[in-house]
Amino acid sequence: MDSCEPNSHIVESQFYSGGYTTSEARKIFCDRYRYQRWLDVEAALALAQADLGIIPAWAAKNINEKAHLCYINLDAVKEGLKVSSHSLLPLLGALQQACDDDAGQFIHFGATTQDIQDTAQSLEIRDVLTIVTRDLRAITQQVMELAERCTDIVTIGRTHCQYALPMTLGLKMAVWLDELWRNMERLAALRERVLVSQLFGGVGTMDAFAEKGFALLDKFSQRLGLAPPLTAWHASRDRIAEFLSTMALISGTLAKIADEIRCLARDETGELEEPFQMGKIGSSTMPHKRNPEMCEQAVVLARLIKANAGLGFEGMINEHERDYRAVRMEWVTVTDTSLFVCGLLSMMKAILKDLIIHEHRIRQNVDQAATLISTEALMFFLGEAIGKQTAHQIIYETAMKAKETNQPLLDLLMVRKEIAGKFKREDLEKTIDPANHVGMSQELTRRTIDHVKEKLSTTGTITERERVCPLSEKDSRCNAQ
């Protein structure tokens, strides 16, 4: 091995990978794990074939025993890949070498390369979904708690980046929560469709397995804990496209939350702030800076993930029965999307865990904006007596004048002939108190929380398992050698 081991992809960086992914996610895609997963699939195939008498039981037993990375000559595999340009055969050749007697002759019996690689990819995706489901659940829980905590905090609702109407902070978060929950539902539906095996031979006819094909598919899938599909999906990649686009939706939701926090953290607004601890540096030359860098990074990751979703759709266009131009793209897109999405989820957990809510700034902003943001309420109040459209026109003119002349809206309104003498100033003042005009904010918040809480309580969690490097001493099979 060269003394320089290039770690050129940012997810491999010893210094920066933390901003892009987690070590937990990197383990899934480590090429040792990947090869071991392929070997696991071959072993499952051999065992299932022995059960059905397709290959001898002694051979399957031996294949299963030797289908472990510690028996494989990886240098020979590397050399073989260079010479053969085939993505699987060199590994199978090495496995054959490792097997005793003629057992190696029964490896990969009737399967096609893509059967093995696609099945292994489903196993990869299963591992990814375990992490994603766990973290998304945690985030949903976090946002639910935040929404609960902020149910009654009156804040400013904004549209077109302009102060619009009063609302509660809890409602803003309830909208996040609702979106997060829909993503949880998407994940659950996705699992059913996506986590399937592949074992249909060269062009999907199961020719080499003859009449035992269906039984073999069932046993093989069962051993790996995947569902057996009805038919081959070698050239039918909607499952992967759905995985990639669902990950893009999830990241879209998370990035939207992160970006909202970032926007509300502007010095001029100052209502929310991502967690800060002494030692976190904003700028190398402006000592005063406190930057929402985690929130920004969340947006970065979402953009990268979104780009891969597009490639997922492209990959759906396959030619004939198999098309490597589509499949090979997935080796990059599924990997990158998975790594990034896990990084994004872990970053969001950190942001939400210690999210700073500057209640005094929120109150200050609301107080200062009271007249402006309650114009709708004012319009309905005045409208009862003088007609709503007329009220809109009067308030519009007066509000524009207030803006231009920097005078209080109420002062200007009270001297207008349509208002003076007909309305009492204190009634108008009461009308514009923002706290009186948060509409159904609290009810909507509570309703959303109750809904998600109930759903969460009836949703089971997925059991996780620890990943041990197949070449490490901790791996029991490795030690048995």
Add this chain to the structure above:
Amino acid sequence: MPAHPIDYQINQTVFSTVELTQIFDEKARYQRWLDFEAALAKVQGELGVIPQEAAEEIGRKAKLELLDLESVHEGYQHSRNSLMPLLSGLRRACAKGHGEYVHYGATTQDVIDTAEILEVRATVTILYRDLRVLESICLKLAGNHRTTPMVARTHGQQALPTTLGLKVVIWLSEIRRHIERLKHIFPRIAVGQLSGAVGTMAALGPQAMKIANGTLNLLGLEYSRVAWHNSRDNIGELASIFSLLVATLAKIANEIFQLQKTEIAELIEPAPAGSVASSTMPHKKNPVICQRVVALSRHVRSLTGTIIESMAHEHERDGRCLWSEWLAVPQLCIYTGTALQYMLDVTSGLEVRSDRMLANLHLQKNLITSEWLLFRLSGTIGKMRSLEKLHELSNKATDTGISFKEVVMNDPEIGSLLGREEMACLDQPEKYLGHAVQIVEQAIEDIEKKRELDPKTLGETDGQL
């Protein structure tokens, strides 16, 4: 029955301009196809490839209003060819069987591609004109505000003082580069297509080269020497330039959108008297146009993606690529030109609230000039130590609400190193402008010089090609 917002007749200019939709108008496009056929016949007549009389008759009848459009329309219902029904219409319009000499040796794609070039060229002419107007508006804006102090922001957070002029000359430098890009690509794209079915010019006969040159020259174009039926890098490049251009517009629009936030309110998109922002919130003044520009830019970028993807042709011609390009190009051109028109409106009436700029500059109680202090202290205690120290003190100021100046003056380590008098600098962030004014003036001068070298127009300006 306009179903696409580009063609809306009641709300006509949301996503298009009249000038641009005229270029891509269906009838204008068919007339352009007929112009190609007339030019081809004329040259072939002169060279004796077809009878002179036929060439003249084709030239006379190659006018959309002389064709029976009902039957052309009927033809399109049945034929899957994009050109044949129109050519049949022209053939039928010609007297004495002269119509048999229509489209003599050309392929459908020769006609459509050549017309597409005329369309994109007319678009570039408009974009160049408008972009130079935008440049002159921004030059004025930058000049007027070269010393207007305001907050510069990074990570959405207040960073250091700058001037509005400096912000605008950075926009200007991008705009100038786009103008140069358009100038550069304009002659390159002005090449037509006339190479026959697979680019061998087989059916054009022995005088093929002369025919191609003559026909395309009549249309104001060059001949490409070799077919580009399956070689679309020019359109891809043009689309990329459009994307770059609109991304710049969107960046400016977004900056205005952000700076119009109620809390910031430094720049305000012009609202013509009588324009109403919200149907239910009477006080609202929204940066509507800026948002439309951002929306348009997203579409332009994705259309560019489609066009670039369409470069991957199979063999000599590939309808899958062509159709996706042909569908994308009109939208690409119209959205780009519309975004540019919008930005002319926004920048020419942009409201600059220098009072708000100054107020925001003072928002953070002299924190914003922490960099000044950093370099002031570095000479004494070293830069890294100063950074560490000031970082600690500025966070203390933020968290406690005590002014940064007080916190610094009361610090046992560095308080004594600084006189109260020099610390007064912290109270005047508008003085800490670095070389902003000089940079603005130099950039303006530089761009003015480049403007003098610009041609007045690129190609014809009337858009009637």
